[in-house]
Amino acid sequence: MQPKDYAMQTIETKMREAIKDLFIHGKVDVVIGFQKGSRPQSARPFFARSADDAGKMIWNDHCSSNVAVFLPKLFEKPQRPKEGFKLPRVGVVTKGCDGRSIAGLVKEKQALRENLIIIGMPCGGMKPPSKHNGKKAADVGRACVECVNSTTSGADIVISGESKKPAKGDYARIKKFESLPANKRWERFVAEISKCIRCNACRQACPNCYCKVCFADQKKPSWAVPGAVLSDTIVFHIGRMFHQAGRCVECDACVNACPMGIDLRLFTQKLAMDAKELFGCVPGVTSEEVPPLQTFKQDDSECFITDPEEK
Amino acid sequence: MASLQGRRILSKSNTLKEPTIVAFLCNWCSYAGADLAGVSRLQYPANVRVIRVPCSGRVDPLYIVKALQEGADGVLVSGCHPGDCHYISGNLVARRKFAMLKSFLEYLGIEPQRVQFSWVSASEGGRFAALIQKVVSDIKNLKTPKKFVATERLCNADY
Numbered sequence: 273m274q275p276k277d278y279a280m281q282t283i284e285t286k287m288r289e290a291i292k293d294l295f296i297h298g299k300v301d302v303v304i305g306f307q308k309g310s311r312p313q314s315a316r317p318f319f320a321r322s323a324d325d326a327g328k329m330i331w332n333d334h335c336s337s338n339v340a341v342f343l344p345k346l347f348e349k350p351q352r353p354k355e356g357f358k359l360p361r362v363g364v365v366t367k368g369c370d371g372r373s374i375a376g377l378v379k380e381k382q383a384l385r386e387n388l389i390i391i392g393m394p395c396g397g398m399k400p401p402s403k404h405n406g407k408k409a410a411d412v413g414r415a416c417v418e419c420v421n422s423t424t425s426g427a428d429i430v431i432s433g434e435s436k437k438p439a440k441g442d443y444a445r446i447k448k449f450e451s452l453p454a455n456k457r458w459e460r461f462v463a464e465i466s467k468c469i470r471c472n473a474c475r476q477a478c479p480n481c482y483c484k485v486c487f488a489d490q491k492k493p494s495w496a497v498p499g500a501v502l503s504d505t506i507v508f509h510i511g512r513m514f515h516q517a518g519r520c521v522e523c524d525a526c527v528n529a530c531p532m533g534i535d536l537r538l539f540t541q542k543l544a545m546d547a548k549e550l551f552g553c554v555p556g557v558t559s560e561e562v563p564p565l566q567t568f569k570q571d572d573s574e575c576f577i578t579d580p581e582e583k
Numbered sequence: 584m585a586s587l588q589g590r591r592i593l594s595k596s597n598t599l600k601e602p603t604i605v606a607f608l609c610n611w612c613s614y615a616g617a618d619l620a621g622v623s624r625l626q627y628p629a630n631v632r633v634i635r636v637p638c639s640g641r642v643d644p645l646y647i648v649k650a651l652q653e654g655a656d657g658v659l660v661s662g663c664h665p666g667d668c669h670y671i672s673g674n675l676v677a678r679r680k681f682a683m684l685k686s687f688l689e690y691l692g693i694e695p696q697r698v699q700f701s702w703v704s705a706s707e708g709g710r711f712a713a714l715i716q717k718v719v720s721d722i723k724n725l726k727t728p729k730k731f732v733a734t735e736r737l738c739n740a741d742y
Contacts, residue, residue, distance in 0.1 A: 458692025568675035578699040580713035
């Protein structure tokens with residue numbers, strides 16, 4: 273344990289120095305990172321606004337939240353901007369998954385790349401926050417175990433350190449689930465979804481969920497009535513997950529945020545797998561690539577189309 | 584969808600033996616194709632409830648999921664053949680979306696026959712009639728009962 277802790281501390285010091293430097297040279301207005309959480313062995317997102325604040329920032333293996341979630345709000349323009357209004361210059365302490373989310377947000381024009389300073393951290397996998405259900409967060413989360421790219425691509429400042437070795441990324445768990453009979457799959461899906469208390473934490477934690485009015489909050493028509501009706505909850509989850517189709521970077525922010533421990537990854541990962549297999553698209557790798565559902569090719573697969581003349 | 588129920592397009596109870604199929608047809612091709620089927624006096628099952636949309640690209644996956652929840656036994660989405668879209672590329676973008684949706688719903692355990700996609704042009708009345716026949720017989724032949732139905736709510740859908 274000792275050497276790893278020591279390595280973490282040096283990374284933390286290097287990160288603080290880099291952030292202090294950014295503030296001293298006036299390159300950023302705010303840096304999003306982590307501070308000590310209110311419980312032992314926890315970390316929570318933190319907005320540093322001065323060089324002094326940089327000293328409060330931490331880096332350890334509990335920094336599991338995806339900090340890209342704050343960017344759309346920070347880069348929101350007021351309806352009538354006052355004279356001399358400028359969008360903030362934001363530094364972000366990023367893991368590989370945060371970096372992929374940021375690339376996605378830049379593509380979708382929710383974040384301004386020129387106003388961003390990405391501080392790429394070495395990531396050895398993060399431990400998900402412990403849930404009130406008494407489960408101990410002993411090990412790194414599934415997202416980190418299955419992570420294929422833990423280093424941030426295109427970081428402006430790279431903090432060197434030891435990163436996790438990339439996993440194979442073969443979606444073995446999804447393929448195993450796929451091979452079950454349909455009624456077993458539906459049973460499992462309903463079993464997971466029926467735990468849901470409709471707190472919307474999965475939506476709030478997801479960097480991709482930045483709609484001004486979410487379909488789940490619309491009243492007329494009410495797509496997914498908030499309440500305890502299971503079929504409405506199913507509509508909510510199918511809707512929310514499908515909105516991530518071809519955009520989900522598999523960061524597991526939704527899974528970590530869920531107070532009921534719903535295994536959302538089992539379903540969101542299917543969409544990521546399909547985006548890769550059908551359209552060869554891995555979200556968040558570059559900021560140039562168009563999201564797969566915003567574009568098309570003439571020769572896209574048509575095997576799912578019903579042909580009445582076919583016997 | 585709430586208003587659909589009001590107009591009794593969908594029956595909430597699943598007691599009917601005849602399945603109800605909601606068809607989203609694009610204004611420029613499939614709807615005209617359905618019209619042609621009617622004008623040509625082609626016979627096809629009366630289970631289909633047509634909703635006209637400007638383009639197959641207009642169909643939000645949520646509409647499909649919601650139709651299934653609100654009592655439809657099957658959903659059909661039909662648009663112009665690839666390359667013939669009135670808006671140039673609406674159906675091509677829709678094709679990607681539907682490919683993922685169909686695969687996702689199947690993964691969750693919903694029978695693939697319940698959600699179908701097709702292309703019917705304005706001159707293909709016969710194809711439209713055959714398509715409806717195929718979709719209706721597919722759904723009638725399903726061995727499994729419908730899994731995904733709205734149970735009674737405390738308040739009505741117009742919450």
